Amino acid sequence: MNPFKVFVVEDDPFYGEMLKYHISLNPDYVVEKFETGKDFLHNLYKNPSVISLDYSLPDMSGLDVLKKVKEFNPEIPVIIVSGQEDVSTAVILLKEGAYDYFVKDDDTKDRIWNALKNIREKVKLENQIDVLKEEIGKKYKFGNIIKGNSPEIKHIFALIEKAISTNIIVSIAGETGTGKDLVAKAIHYNSPRGKHPYIAINVSAIPKELIESELFGFEKGAFTGANTRKLGKFEEAGKGTLFLDEVGEMDLNMQAKLLRVLQERELTRIGGHHLVKVEARILVATNRNLAEEVQKGNFRQDLYYRLLGLPIFLPPLRNRGNDILILAKYFTDEFCEENNIPKKTISQHAQEKLLGYAYPGNARELKAMMELATVMSNTPVIDDTDISFSSPNRSNDFLLDAEDSLVGYNRKIIRYFLDKYDNNIIKVARKLDIGKSTIYRMMKNNEL
Amino acid sequence: MKTNKLYDLRQLIDIVGDEDGLQKMVTIFVESTPRIMDDLNENLLTNNFEMIAHNAHKMKASIDMMKIVSLHDVIRKIDKPEKVLENKTDLKEIVGFIKITLDSVFADLKKEFSL
Numbered sequence: 001m002n003p004f005k006v007f008v009v010e011d012d013p014f015y016g017e018m019l020k021y022h023i024s025l026n027p028d029y030v031v032e033k034f035e036t037g038k039d040f041l042h043n044l045y046k047n048p049s050v051i052s053l054d055y056s057l058p059d060m061s062g063l064d065v066l067k068k069v070k071e072f073n074p075e076i077p078v079i080i081v082s083g084q085e086d087v088s089t090a091v092i093l094l095k096e097g098a099y100d101y102f103v104k105d106d107d108t109k110d111r112i113w114n115a116l117k118n119i120r121e122k123v124k125l126e127n128q129i130d131v132l133k134e135e136i137g138k139k140y141k142f143g144n145i146i147k148g149n150s151p152e153i154k155h156i157f158a159l160i161e162k163a164i165s166t167n168i169i170v171s172i173a174g175e176t177g178t179g180k181d182l183v184a185k186a187i188h189y190n191s192p193r194g195k196h197p198y199i200a201i202n203v204s205a206i207p208k209e210l211i212e213s214e215l216f217g218f219e220k221g222a223f224t225g226a227n228t229r230k231l232g233k234f235e236e237a238g239k240g241t242l243f244l245d246e247v248g249e250m251d252l253n254m255q256a257k258l259l260r261v262l263q264e265r266e267l268t269r270i271g272g273h274h275l276v277k278v279e280a281r282i283l284v285a286t287n288r289n290l291a292e293e294v295q296k297g298n299f300r301q302d303l304y305y306r307l308l309g310l311p312i313f314l315p316p317l318r319n320r321g322n323d324i325l326i327l328a329k330y331f332t333d334e335f336c337e338e339n340n341i342p343k344k345t346i347s348q349h350a351q352e353k354l355l356g357y358a359y360p361g362n363a364r365e366l367k368a369m370m371e372l373a374t375v376m377s378n379t380p381v382i383d384d385t386d387i388s389f390s391s392p393n394r395s396n397d398f399l400l401d402a403e404d405s406l407v408g409y410n411r412k413i414i415r416y417f418l419d420k421y422d423n424n425i426i427k428v429a430r431k432l433d434i435g436k437s438t439i440y441r442m443m444k445n446n447e448l
Numbered sequence: 449m450k451t452n453k454l455y456d457l458r459q460l461i462d463i464v465g466d467e468d469g470l471q472k473m474v475t476i477f478v479e480s481t482p483r484i485m486d487d488l489n490e491n492l493l494t495n496n497f498e499m500i501a502h503n504a505h506k507m508k509a510s511i512d513m514m515k516i517v518s519l520h521d522v523i524r525k526i527d528k529p530e531k532v533l534e535n536k537t538d539l540k541e542i543v544g545f546i547k548i549t550l551d552s553v554f555a556d557l558k559k560e561f562s563l
Contacts, residue, residue, distance in 0.1 A: 014477045015509045
């Protein structure tokens with residue numbers, strides 16, 4: 001860890017030395033003393049952790065020195081130590097960004113001691129937060145979280161790059177389990193906003209009566225039970241990112257309010273009168289086809305265009321070819337590592353089985369499947385018998401249903417065979433003597 | 449013959465902790481304060497009230513730290529320009545009293561610490 005550097009700026013040699021002595025009692029502090037403002041400013045490049053500054057120096061006022069420090073680095077805490085018992089001076093200095101203002105008296109040394117202790121704690125915590133943020137940033141480097149090298153996924157990487165370099169709204173679409181939330185995190189943590197908060201909210205998980213207060217916050221007394229002011233997610237996100245997951249589930253009334261906030265870039269808390277500036281970047285995701293929802297009248301057209309921004313459509317896993325095997329290996333290795341199990345390989349038969357499945361739950365389903373297969377496998381190799389598909393079974397008695405159209409029966413037959421053969425599209429296509437692209441097309445169009 | 453000292457080093461000992469530190473602090477006090485005192489006298493001769501206040505202000509913290517209680521209130525009579533003006537007629541006496549007291553302190557400290 002970097003040493004905690006304390007600069008004492010004090011023209012009274014006696015008092016300066018006294019402070020130096022006292023502060024140096026803590027072996028973790030490295031103290032340097034300066035008797036003039038000029039000398040101190042020449043050494044400011046050393047970036048002290050904290051400065052104890054005498055208000056009246058021979059060559060410049062404490063206020064001027066403070067301003068120079070703040071110009072150099074506004075984050076360095078400056079404690080003013082002065083013989084002046086003048087409240088107005090203290091107020092001016094505190095307004096200019098001084099950390100604290102102490103009058104020289106018998107308690108000064110203790111006050112400085114405590115202030116240094118508090119500042120050090122704060123610096124330590126801030127450093128820890130920076131390290132954690134960096135760790136999270138690394139974790140969400142998109143090469144680390146989105147696995148694969150299929151053309152489809154390379155296209156997604158290119159889009160994420162574009163999203164990172166601008167502030168454009170990004171709308172992420174894709175089936176459940178395709179990793180929409182991971183893409184949102186990757187965009188946030190790799191963008192210049194990465195050091196600011198990342199706030200995610202799942203619109204479908206919040207009752208519609210509460211969504212407004214969750215997003216916009218409320219003032220004390222705004223409604224029964226509002227005992228304190230609460231900031232909404234927009235405000236919590238600050239200069240970071242707000243990710244609105246399942247935005248397609250938002251009701252029309254709330255959509256209008258959201259549209260206004262996105263247009264005006266400001267909001268009013270429930271029960272409040274003051275406008276609050278919105279600085280957060282907005283990312284949205286949905287597994288619905290919003291264009292269709294607009295047609296059906298379930299989603300506002302103006303909000304749709306507002307949110308469209310840079311659309312990123314995450315392809316379903318079944319369309320990503322060999323990425324299935326890359327992900328299967330990744331999930332297996334990850335599971336083995338987490339559970340201290342020796343790493344396992346995946347047999348040729350198992351690979352073929354994996355490639356033939358349709359993955360309605362996408363990567364999430366594959367992950368669960370590989371974890372189970374790793375547990376079930378008794379050898380260092382995962383075989384096809386260790387892999388079981390777990391999509392919810394559909395009714396097999398479809399032929400007993402009420403009368404249906406030929407198209408409807410076709411759909412039911414294909415669905416029945418998919419269930420019977422663990423969604424192995426190749427096998428089903430062979431059994432029914434139809435092209436596998438027919439099955440893929442029907443899946444894509446949500447016909448199955 | 450035992451004389452009453454005009455200073456009390458207990459607070460300083462408490463801060464610096466060891467003999468070496470105390471010796472160093474006392475040396476700094478004995479070397480640096482007379483220079484400010486000389487400036488104060490010079491500024492008194494030229495009626496530079498602002499600088500008189502500046503000098504007094506500078507000595508105040510050291511005087512407090514050395515617990516020279518007889519100067520505690522006196523130095524505060526001239527530690528701001530407006531106070532210097534208020535006490536304009538007594539300035540000579542005030543500065544004179546500070547000098548006599550400090551000279552006595554310096555002499556005792558030099559003796560006690562073999563400076």
